[in-house]
Amino acid sequence: MDPISKLTQMFGRFPGIGPRQAKRFVYFLLAENTAYTRELIDYIVRLKKEVSHCPTCFRLSLTPVSQQCALCSDQSRDSSVLMVVAKDIDLENISRSGEFNGRYFILGGLLQILEKNPEQKIRIRELTNLINNMSQVGLKEIIIALNANPEGDNTADYVRNTLTPICQKTRSESSNIIKISVLGRGMSTGTELEYSDSDTIKNALKNRQ
Amino acid sequence: MDPISKLTQMFGRFPGIGPRQAKRFVYFLLAENTAYTRELIDYIVRLKKEVSHCPTCFRLSLTPVSQQCALCSDQSRDSSVLMVVAKDIDLENISRSGEFNGRYFILGGLLQILEKNPEQKIRIRELTNLINNMSQVGLKEIIIALNANPEGDNTADYVRNTLTPICQKTRSESSNIIKISVLGRGMSTGTELEYSDSDTIKNALKNRQ
Amino acid sequence: MDPISKLTQMFGRFPGIGPRQAKRFVYFLLAENTAYTRELIDYIVRLKKEVSHCPTCFRLSLTPVSQQCALCSDQSRDSSVLMVVAKDIDLENISRSGEFNGRYFILGGLLQILEKNPEQKIRIRELTNLINNMSQVGLKEIIIALNANPEGDNTADYVRNTLTPICQKTRSESSNIIKISVLGRGMSTGTELEYSDSDTIKNALKNRQ
Amino acid sequence: MDPISKLTQMFGRFPGIGPRQAKRFVYFLLAENTAYTRELIDYIVRLKKEVSHCPTCFRLSLTPVSQQCALCSDQSRDSSVLMVVAKDIDLENISRSGEFNGRYFILGGLLQILEKNPEQKIRIRELTNLINNMSQVGLKEIIIALNANPEGDNTADYVRNTLTPICQKTRSESSNIIKISVLGRGMSTGTELEYSDSDTIKNALKNRQ
Numbered sequence: 001m002d003p004i005s006k007l008t009q010m011f012g013r014f015p016g017i018g019p020r021q022a023k024r025f026v027y028f029l030l031a032e033n034t035a036y037t038r039e040l041i042d043y044i045v046r047l048k049k050e051v052s053h054c055p056t057c058f059r060l061s062l063t064p065v066s067q068q069c070a071l072c073s074d075q076s077r078d079s080s081v082l083m084v085v086a087k088d089i090d091l092e093n094i095s096r097s098g099e100f101n102g103r104y105f106i107l108g109g110l111l112q113i114l115e116k117n118p119e120q121k122i123r124i125r126e127l128t129n130l131i132n133n134m135s136q137v138g139l140k141e142i143i144i145a146l147n148a149n150p151e152g153d154n155t156a157d158y159v160r161n162t163l164t165p166i167c168q169k170t171r172s173e174s175s176n177i178i179k180i181s182v183l184g185r186g187m188s189t190g191t192e193l194e195y196s197d198s199d200t201i202k203n204a205l206k207n208r209q
Numbered sequence: 210m211d212p213i214s215k216l217t218q219m220f221g222r223f224p225g226i227g228p229r230q231a232k233r234f235v236y237f238l239l240a241e242n243t244a245y246t247r248e249l250i251d252y253i254v255r256l257k258k259e260v261s262h263c264p265t266c267f268r269l270s271l272t273p274v275s276q277q278c279a280l281c282s283d284q285s286r287d288s289s290v291l292m293v294v295a296k297d298i299d300l301e302n303i304s305r306s307g308e309f310n311g312r313y314f315i316l317g318g319l320l321q322i323l324e325k326n327p328e329q330k331i332r333i334r335e336l337t338n339l340i341n342n343m344s345q346v347g348l349k350e351i352i353i354a355l356n357a358n359p360e361g362d363n364t365a366d367y368v369r370n371t372l373t374p375i376c377q378k379t380r381s382e383s384s385n386i387i388k389i390s391v392l393g394r395g396m397s398t399g400t401e402l403e404y405s406d407s408d409t410i411k412n413a414l415k416n417r418q
Numbered sequence: 419m420d421p422i423s424k425l426t427q428m429f430g431r432f433p434g435i436g437p438r439q440a441k442r443f444v445y446f447l448l449a450e451n452t453a454y455t456r457e458l459i460d461y462i463v464r465l466k467k468e469v470s471h472c473p474t475c476f477r478l479s480l481t482p483v484s485q486q487c488a489l490c491s492d493q494s495r496d497s498s499v500l501m502v503v504a505k506d507i508d509l510e511n512i513s514r515s516g517e518f519n520g521r522y523f524i525l526g527g528l529l530q531i532l533e534k535n536p537e538q539k540i541r542i543r544e545l546t547n548l549i550n551n552m553s554q555v556g557l558k559e560i561i562i563a564l565n566a567n568p569e570g571d572n573t574a575d576y577v578r579n580t581l582t583p584i585c586q587k588t589r590s591e592s593s594n595i596i597k598i599s600v601l602g603r604g605m606s607t608g609t610e611l612e613y614s615d616s617d618t619i620k621n622a623l624k625n626r627q
Numbered sequence: 628m629d630p631i632s633k634l635t636q637m638f639g640r641f642p643g644i645g646p647r648q649a650k651r652f653v654y655f656l657l658a659e660n661t662a663y664t665r666e667l668i669d670y671i672v673r674l675k676k677e678v679s680h681c682p683t684c685f686r687l688s689l690t691p692v693s694q695q696c697a698l699c700s701d702q703s704r705d706s707s708v709l710m711v712v713a714k715d716i717d718l719e720n721i722s723r724s725g726e727f728n729g730r731y732f733i734l735g736g737l738l739q740i741l742e743k744n745p746e747q748k749i750r751i752r753e754l755t756n757l758i759n760n761m762s763q764v765g766l767k768e769i770i771i772a773l774n775a776n777p778e779g780d781n782t783a784d785y786v787r788n789t790l791t792p793i794c795q796k797t798r799s800e801s802s803n804i805i806k807i808s809v810l811g812r813g814m815s816t817g818t819e820l821e822y823s824d825s826d827t828i829k830n831a832l833k834n835r836q
Binding site: 211212213215217221223224225230232233234235236237238239243246248249250251252254255256257259260269271296297298 | 420432448
Binding site for chain 3: 670712713716717720721723724725726727770772773774775776806809810811812813814815816817818819820821822823824825826827828829830831832833834835836
């Protein structure tokens with residue numbers, strides 16, 4: 001295929017990009033000088049070479065392959081709490097808020113309702129391994145931090161159901177009790193009561209303080 | 210002023226209506242037959258005549274003037290909880306959710322930041338009177354149910370500060386302790402972690418369960 | 419029906435208004451004082467009483483019933499050109515542009531594709547009457563000025579087909595030839611070639627100058 | 628700079644892409660396998676190598692450097708009409724409409740109002756050269772086909788003013804008269820009279836047929 005059509009097709013797979021904008025990207029690259037595209041290519045190569053999944057939390061990081069990322073190797077972070085998120089971007093946003101100082105784990109996605117092979121879609125085995133390890137060194141709580149939508153809730157149920165027996169086993173083995181929690185529900189910033197759905201009202205009432 | 214221009218102006222004051230749509234309303238009325246406008250007028254007259262503020266909760270209702278509205282006179286509702294909302298439409302939406310069976314009170318608005326005469330903008334005196342009365346007959350909790358935005362928070366602070374001494378007084382007088390609560394904060398339905406603000410993340414973490 | 423529900427229903431028929439905004443209108447009227455609603459009612463009454471269709475062009479105007487409107491009785495306007503538009507608002511917008519100094523006629527609507535009773539939907543009989551009259555006093559051109567969309571095109575075809583025999587008859591009777599024209603097609607202000615449809619490109623090319 | 632930050636920055640320069648979506652692009656590339664990024668890189672390299680400006684019309688095409696593109700070398704196209712457009716994407720859209728069978732020339736952009744160095748922003752010298760050549764072999768009309776907005780109009784004025792003396796010179800030299808035209812103005816598909824600006828109404832009236 002010719003490079004204009006092929007790149008239009010490839011950019012069309014980028015998140016949120018339709019065929020029209022994909023074509024504009026191609027013309028943008030054609031209009032830029034070769035130094036620009038060479039730099040773009042260099043950094044794409046470096047991205048794939050230098051960025052890899054942390055073997056512990058599975059987030060993408062610049063530390064050399066099979067070494068722990070900066071967050072996982074940071075001894076000042078609290079190892080008694082593990083937050084399970086779906087994607088790197090979720091972790092980044094939570095990290096930016098400065099409201100959490102524990103450990104993270106990245107599932108790698110969310111489960112559609114009635115997903116047939118959940119263990120192939122999210123890193124549930126890696127998560128249970130990590131919890132087995134962390135339970136030896138003082139893990140007290142797992143926070144399942146997923147989107148407040150059907151996929152998020154479905155994934156949270158699956159993760160909770162899978163982890164509960166493990167957490168109960170650790171309970172019998174030691175005095176260490178691992179609690180499983182989910183993010184609190186209620187009014188998020190900007191919510192107006194006039195437009196709130198029943199579920200948000202129910203949660204806001206239940207969790208009133 | 211001629212009726213076309215004048216009505217365009219008056220419809221332009223309706224919530225969310227600009228001059229262009231206001232003009233369309235005028236042409237719409239002109240296109241409808243006289244029976245329609247007569248019916249419209251009849252019902253506007255009836256609206257102003259038959260609808261009045263309930264003397265207890267101040268919501269607009271069809272019960273005769275100075276009689277309590279259907280909600281306030283409903284003996285099956287729980288008089289130990291009072292929910293304070295800003296507007297009739299908020300009450301309607303909460304009521305539709307079916308999640309609350311206590312009493313309501315309508316403040317009549319929200320306070321802008323640095324509002325100079327709060328007692329003229331919202332029904333704070335009427336609220337304190339009602340609480341004095343309800344404290345005699347078993348009121349246990351006041352839920353301040355306002356929008357999760359700066360005006361809502363500002364109003365909630367003002368209401369809480371005004372009510373706290375009254376609630377503490379009732380405490381010393383009887384064994385009846387009136388708690389003041391606000392709606393729970395956290396993830397509302399549809400919230401995605403990637404796009405959440407720090408405040409929502411903080412509350413979702415604090416209120417995790 | 420109670421006035422809140424009934425007015426919500428009636429405002430819900432206003433152009434572009436859904437049930438939610440209709441309800442807000444009702445609460446808006448309830449919040450306004452009685453002087454406001456009385457004024458609103460007075461002007462709606464005056465609107466229906468004082469505004470009537472001009473017997474010549476059928477636009478809505480404030481001149482007493484059965485008298486010609488200000489535009490039709492204005493002797494300085496050019497009686498050799500008649501512009502046929504669909505709605506009062508179209509006339510107003512064209513009039514505001516200051517680009518036309520002839521006569522107007524308001525059809526009262528547009529015809530859906532395959533409309534069964536076109537003569538009941540638009541004032542085609544009144545239009546033919548007017549043209550018969552104007553042909554006696556120097557009418558030279560009829561401009562069909564309708565929206566550039568399927569309904570507009572469909573209505574233009576119907577009007578042209580109906581008027582053509584009349585215009586041809588006047589031709590044989592006198593030296594007066596009545597031309598039928600439609601608005602020019604091409605690039606409208608703001609059109610970008612990148613996003614133009616084939617029809618607009620075709621017309622812009624055909625009508626290039 | 629690390630590749631994640633650098634690529635977020637570089638994608639942020641792509642047309643219509645903000646920092647948030649740029650970051651999503653980076654994570655998208657990280658999630659894709661290396662075969663995908665290798666293919667992407669290969670095609671970017673090929674794009675810059677294989678695609679070049681046609682030496683005649685200056686559109687980007689896959690024909691070897693300094694060879695005419697498929698459109699310019701197509702003998703079945705009409706060499707008596709030259710359409711001047713701003714960008715490759717404009718040409719593509721016009722070409723897709725199938726309404727034009729003449730020659731194209733791509734200016735390479737539009738001129739801002741009061742642009743100081745117009746000849747550095749658009750290919751006006753290349754255009755005058757081409758016209759000099761084409762005038763020897765039967766060029767009869769130049770269609771300036773630019774957006775119907777201030778930049779488009781400004782550029783059209785500049786192009787017309789520059790070309791007029793050349794077209795007049797060719798006139799005296801031969802019997803060949805080169806006409807300069809612009810795209811027709813009026814109602815474009817979908818235009819509603821209620822919302823049309825005065826300019827569109829003026830043009831639609833002037834160009835009525």
